[in-house]
Amino acid sequence: MDNQRNLILAVVLSAALLFGWDFVMTRFFPQPVVAEQSQTASSGASSGVDTGIDASGAPVAQAAGPGVEAVLARDLDAELAAPGRLPINAPEIVGSINPVGARIDDIELKTHRQTVDKDSGPIRWFAPAGTDVQQFAQFGWVGDGIALPDARTQWSGTGELTQETPLTLSWDNGQGQTFILTFSIDEHYMLTVEQSVRNDSDGSIALRPYAFVNRTSLTASHSTWNVHSGPIAAIDNEVDFDWNYDEVAEEGPVNMPGRTEWVGFTDIYWMSALIADDDFAATSAFRSTGNDTYRADLLYETVSVPAGATMTRSTRLFAGAKESAVLDAYEDQGVEKFGLAIDWGWFRFIAWPMWQVLIFLFGLVGNFGVAIICLTIIIRGLMFPIAQKQFASMAQMRAVQPKMKALQERYKDDKPQLQQEMAKLYKEEKVNPLAGCLPIFIQIPIFFALYKSLLLAIEMRHEPFVLWIKDLSAPDPATILNLFGLLDFTPPGFLSIGVLAVLLGLTMWLQFKLNPAAMDPMQQQIFMIMPWVLMFVMAPFAAGLLLYWITSNLLTLGQQKYLYSRHPQLRAQAEKDAAEKARNAERKG
Amino acid sequence: MKRALILVARFWQIGPSRILPPTCRYQPSCSEYAINALDKHGAIKGGWLALKRLLRCHPWGGHGYDPVP
Numbered sequence: 001m002d003n004q005r006n007l008i009l010a011v012v013l014s015a016a017l018l019f020g021w022d023f024v025m026t027r028f029f030p031q032p033v034v035a036e037q038s039q040t041a042s043s044g045a046s047s048g049v050d051t052g053i054d055a056s057g058a059p060v061a062q063a064a065g066p067g068v069e070a071v072l073a074r075d076l077d078a079e080l081a082a083p084g085r086l087p088i089n090a091p092e093i094v095g096s097i098n099p100v101g102a103r104i105d106d107i108e109l110k111t112h113r114q115t116v117d118k119d120s121g122p123i124r125w126f127a128p129a130g131t132d133v134q135q136f137a138q139f140g141w142v143g144d145g146i147a148l149p150d151a152r153t154q155w156s157g158t159g160e161l162t163q164e165t166p167l168t169l170s171w172d173n174g175q176g177q178t179f180i181l182t183f184s185i186d187e188h189y190m191l192t193v194e195q196s197v198r199n200d201s202d203g204s205i206a207l208r209p210y211a212f213v214n215r216t217s218l219t220a221s222h223s224t225w226n227v228h229s230g231p232i233a234a235i236d237n238e239v240d241f242d243w244n245y246d247e248v249a250e251e252g253p254v255n256m257p258g259r260t261e262w263v264g265f266t267d268i269y270w271m272s273a274l275i276a277d278d279d280f281a282a283t284s285a286f287r288s289t290g291n292d293t294y295r296a297d298l299l300y301e302t303v304s305v306p307a308g309a310t311m312t313r314s315t316r317l318f319a320g321a322k323e324s325a326v327l328d329a330y331e332d333q334g335v336e337k338f339g340l341a342i343d344w345g346w347f348r349f350i351a352w353p354m355w356q357v358l359i360f361l362f363g364l365v366g367n368f369g370v371a372i373i374c375l376t377i378i379i380r381g382l383m384f385p386i387a388q389k390q391f392a393s394m395a396q397m398r399a400v401q402p403k404m405k406a407l408q409e410r411y412k413d414d415k416p417q418l419q420q421e422m423a424k425l426y427k428e429e430k431v432n433p434l435a436g437c438l439p440i441f442i443q444i445p446i447f448f449a450l451y452k453s454l455l456l457a458i459e460m461r462h463e464p465f466v467l468w469i470k471d472l473s474a475p476d477p478a479t480i481l482n483l484f485g486l487l488d489f490t491p492p493g494f495l496s497i498g499v500l501a502v503l504l505g506l507t508m509w510l511q512f513k514l515n516p517a518a519m520d521p522m523q524q525q526i527f528m529i530m531p532w533v534l535m536f537v538m539a540p541f542a543a544g545l546l547l548y549w550i551t552s553n554l555l556t557l558g559q560q561k562y563l564y565s566r567h568p569q570l571r572a573q574a575e576k577d578a579a580e581k582a583r584n585a586e587r588k589g
Numbered sequence: 590m591k592r593a594l595i596l597v598a599r600f601w602q603i604g605p606s607r608i609l610p611p612t613c614r615y616q617p618s619c620s621e622y623a624i625n626a627l628d629k630h631g632a633i634k635g636g637w638l639a640l641k642r643l644l645r646c647h648p649w650g651g652h653g654y655d656p657v658p
Binding site for chain 2 (some may be wrong): 099329386389390419423424426427432434435436437438439441588
């Protein structure tokens, strides 16, 4: 009776899991939405409020005034076709600088595709203000009583920005000050902008240099409880993941206290960040500029520039993919905590080393799927002695089998007592067939670490395995219900089960069947259901994660087969037990 | 803190532990031990005791009756 109630409970729970799962998945594990919007669409555009810092430095939302653009929807292609743009052509970045406002507002990441399709274009990361994929950086000054360049300033300069050739823009304000911006770029995603003002007037001037990135949040990836997307800053040697776009919009301007190392916006895979000049203290702020656009400011102190002097601040702009090796290299070059821009979270101490192993294996074998399989083999290999020991213990157990039978007979109506007596028996005979909690426990962080790596690591984005699996970081595309995409419909969330998920269920079911641990009939029944529940649960996860689990199951199966062959008496025992259980079940039924 | 940790152990007991094969070599089980230890000794000492227990619950470790001190 009790068993039956438990079974019903298990079925009900499984059903709840199945249907609740879809809800939870969409709520807490949304698929990464990357800024991959069509480049021609031009609806729902937004403004590009670009000045709004008063001389005291407190960012204020400015009403209409010089330098504030009207809310205007703009077409990306038309914007980029505007004459006079100065091209950027670097190994990983292609784009242009807008001489109006001296904005870096056109960056495409050459080495990353929009989708898994080989013909899909490069990732558009920066785009001009007012377009629906808006993101740009601008460098400027605030000060009183001086004509300053703003968003409409026409800067003069010519040339092309490449790794070898920097590009200089200048603007003379007609009052004796010359503003000069010198752009240079490296082989990855880092631009350096030297922002100078030369004071040729008779008196000294007070100016405060600043820089900002302004982007729309509409193309941002979703922030989830375990991967942050949105405002990001490194302040006083700590990376701040606390703010989300909507929180910034609600709270108004958010001034970050402390010395800012870098500040910007991050997606799961991409980031734009302004890195402060090493030699000068800077602060930062986030704020909403309306119409779902947000701005991250980097502000230096106000400096007095005497007559005849030049003031220069050298700010770096990172605009690109968060490749861990690249970020770490920048960190080695002095950008504090840049590697932590990848939100590894609490599990960093386990996720990061595992990630390093995976990257190393990838370097050896050249395919991330195979690398994951190698990783699984290594982990199972490390766990093998545990299984071996467990089987050896079970073989020893056979010696005490008669005593156990006697105990079971004696306490068959008093389960807690039976357990205690069994424990006592194990103690006396110095055997215990159980492997312990530690072996299971240490596998949880490994699994979670892999899950997180597949979610975070751009290195695994669009990485194929074999056959139909073209992207290990995405769910298995071969959904069975629509005959692998042959039928023209998308099965609803929880029914979109891929081939890998079915393989997972199958291998797990086989593994449970061979599991040597003694179980009561109730557990036995749960074990027959569990694999199929997990099939549904795991289907929406990254293919790489399922690949790990399936490989792990197969290796465990092989290991059990092997160990049974080493201990034939155990196999006989297991078969006998199974037959007995079947008989019992029949009698009951 | 203490409550949060106990909750984690409870969650383990009603969640994953139910659907995994029995593993623990000790009485009381590791999760029960953790709950008792946290309750009795607080988050820091209790957590340390629970961790130590977990670290000896493997095939080469001990087994049998092992209550919270």
